[in-house]
Amino acid sequence: MNSMSTRALAVARPVIQGLTVLNILYAVCITLLLAATFVMPGWMEKALGLDLVSKYPLVPIGLRAIVVTGVIGAAIVHAILRRLLAIVDTVRGGDPFILENAQRLDAIAWRVVALEGLRLVVIAIAAAVWEPGRLDGFSLAPWLAVLMLFVLSGVFAHGARMRADLEGTV
């Protein structure tokens, strides 16, 4: 393991824990925001000095739907961070090539797919209630990340099998 990856591993745990806390805070804040749109309708537009509702009457409903999508996204990110932390712990413990890590990487890959799906949902909602094309569409990077995660999952599964073979080799 080179010095860069050793340093990255050393900071990974606190960074993931910090991100987990930030993600929970984000989920709480947008949930409160969602509740506020029901208790005090129109306050956000007033606070921002925007008058979108007169031109786009479906915007409040669309914003609520986007906030719900955001809460779902936060739950997915939480699941990803928990699995990532478990993987980092196994690396720190010196035993990363286990089938559980391959399953975790597989689960992370599917959750990144779900997040990308949610992003497309947000774009679709924005296009429906606001103006089509206002939010960006397709991005290659998340799909490359998904591909890399599936490949890594396969590498870990293979590594786990090889390690199991080596364990009984004299």
Next chain:
Amino acid sequence: MAIIVRLDEQLHARRMTLTELAARIDITLANLSILKTGKAKAIRFSTLEAICTALECQPGDLLAFDPALPSEE
């Protein structure tokens, strides 16, 4: 497993202990013990060569196949 390890017989014939063999071939006693008790899944050629050199025997003296025994899988 249908493969039988006859390390114990070879050691007994040469009045050698497992600890002595481990010291001669530079393999841990724990690993040799795994081999002796038939718990090993595989054996490296280098290990086999070292044991055969130390015990002055052939691989066939150490390993045997008994089809009556159940296979690992």
